[in-house]
Amino acid sequence: MIDFHTQTLANGLQVLVHHDPNTNIAVLNVAYRVGSRDEEEDHTGFAHLFEHLMFGGSVNIPSYDEPLQKAGGENNAYTTPDLTNYYLTLPANNIETGFWLESDRMLGLSFDPRVLEVQRKVVIEEFNQRYLNQPYGNVWHILRELAYKVHPYRWPTIGKNIAHIENATMAQVKAFFKKYYVPNNAVLVIAGNSKPDKAFALAEKWFGPIPRGGEISRDIPREPAQQQKRLLEVQEQVPAHAYYKAFHIPGRSAAGYHTADLLSDILGRGKSSRLYRQLVETDKLFSEISAYVTGSVDPGLMVISGKLTEGTGFDRAEAGVNKILHGLLANGVTRQELAKVKNQAFSSLAFSEVQVLNRAMNLAYFALLGDANLVNLEEEKLQAVTAADIAAMAATVLSENNSNTLFYHAKQS
Numbered sequence: 001m002i003d004f005h006t007q008t009l010a011n012g013l014q015v016l017v018h019h020d021p022n023t024n025i026a027v028l029n030v031a032y033r034v035g036s037r038d039e040e041e042d043h044t045g046f047a048h049l050f051e052h053l054m055f056g057g058s059v060n061i062p063s064y065d066e067p068l069q070k071a072g073g074e075n076n077a078y079t080t081p082d083l084t085n086y087y088l089t090l091p092a093n094n095i096e097t098g099f100w101l102e103s104d105r106m107l108g109l110s111f112d113p114r115v116l117e118v119q120r121k122v123v124i125e126e127f128n129q130r131y132l133n134q135p136y137g138n139v140w141h142i143l144r145e146l147a148y149k150v151h152p153y154r155w156p157t158i159g160k161n162i163a164h165i166e167n168a169t170m171a172q173v174k175a176f177f178k179k180y181y182v183p184n185n186a187v188l189v190i191a192g193n194s195k196p197d198k199a200f201a202l203a204e205k206w207f208g209p210i211p212r213g214g215e216i217s218r219d220i221p222r223e224p225a226q227q228q229k230r231l232l233e234v235q236e237q238v239p240a241h242a243y244y245k246a247f248h249i250p251g252r253s254a255a256g257y258h259t260a261d262l263l264s265d266i267l268g269r270g271k272s273s274r275l276y277r278q279l280v281e282t283d284k285l286f287s288e289i290s291a292y293v294t295g296s297v298d299p300g301l302m303v304i305s306g307k308l309t310e311g312t313g314f315d316r317a318e319a320g321v322n323k324i325l326h327g328l329l330a331n332g333v334t335r336q337e338l339a340k341v342k343n344q345a346f347s348s349l350a351f352s353e354v355q356v357l358n359r360a361m362n363l364a365y366f367a368l369l370g371d372a373n374l375v376n377l378e379e380e381k382l383q384a385v386t387a388a389d390i391a392a393m394a395a396t397v398l399s400e401n402n403s404n405t406l407f408y409h410a411k412q413s
Helices: 046-053 065-070 092-107 113-132 139-147 170-180 196-207 257-268 274-282 314-331 335-352 356-369 372-376 378-383 387-397
Strands: 005-008 014-019 025-032 074-079 084-091 186-192 230-236 242-248 286-293 301-308 403-410
Touching: 005 196, 014 196, 014 356, 025 092, 025 356, 046 074, 046 084, 046 113, 046 170, 065 074, 065 092, 084 092, 084 356, 092 186, 092 196, 113 170, 139 230, 139 242, 139 403, 186 196, 186 356, 242 314, 257 274, 257 286, 257 301, 257 314, 257 335, 257 378, 257 387, 274 286, 274 301, 274 314, 301 314, 314 387, 314 403, 335 378, 335 387, 356 372, 372 378
Parallel strands: 014 186, 230 403
Antiparallel strands: 005 014, 025 084, 025 186, 074 084, 242 301, 242 403, 286 301
16 A cells, blocks of 8 residues: 655646655656657657656756765656656655756756757667667567557657657757646656655745646547457567567556456466466477566557477467467466466565655556556456456457467578
């Protein structure tokens, strides 16, 4: 259970405070409702670019890191298709330094052309190293385009094409910032050893004067229901054949999300899962295999992925996977199986709340979903899933007409 207090400032910034007197640190987490799904198809990668640009200094603070480090703090950020999250930790008695830094870059990022060029090069290098020159690095570019035809989830957070970042103008960058990096599009979480009254007062002092941004109208196209199976084969210079199969599932806030999540665990979470026991340990068709969900705000994907053993062809691998899926569809799941994956999920939830930083990030995420208290209902929702729910979800999700299969061939040297 994560206790918290919440207020909304006049400029629309939602502020949440989680007081933990048992720690000497404080966390400031600022989450913006902007990810790659908010980008235009010919200007992708901007949310991820801003993950870097926001550390390039503001109008009043040329170096973000230097004063934070002097106060004993550290920081980081990440971007997803649905949000961009910035966080810092520092000694609780130096918490105001964090308010100063975060509010100043929300109010006035420097937009120094030199900073843009530096961060542009960083992102281009990241694109090359992690996506173009890394074995299997382009999988999500390919798999997203295969699974999504309309929704902007069809490109990854790094961007659809690196040329979009290479050719980004300062005017485009400023317009993106002005639209999305505003208080009424953000959630501020203060967690740790800072009492609510003090934290709210500091939030008002530092963030209250920042002007409210314009209202954001999102017209994100809804992905139509998939009507037939899709199969794509590619060939790359990689060590081993790889297999991917993706099914559309409900979005993070939908009623069936937790059922789909547990279904993926039954199929492929760990060495006791159905896919691993049969296809790795018994049949030896795969050297590794797993199943997981993307957890997207809008309808996401359940993905089965694995590496084939030497000498195994894709036809055998596909037949092996389908045999497991058909067995689940025909016979359902046992109570013991469902209890096992629920216990695994409960354990993950408990570990996710050990560190105060994780609690802050979880609160911010669920606040962006629309209700921060949803963070305290996760176990209840998982507990409510029945074997009949799993069977019904499997019948809907695991249809071949809902499948997107990628055969990722390793080139023969």
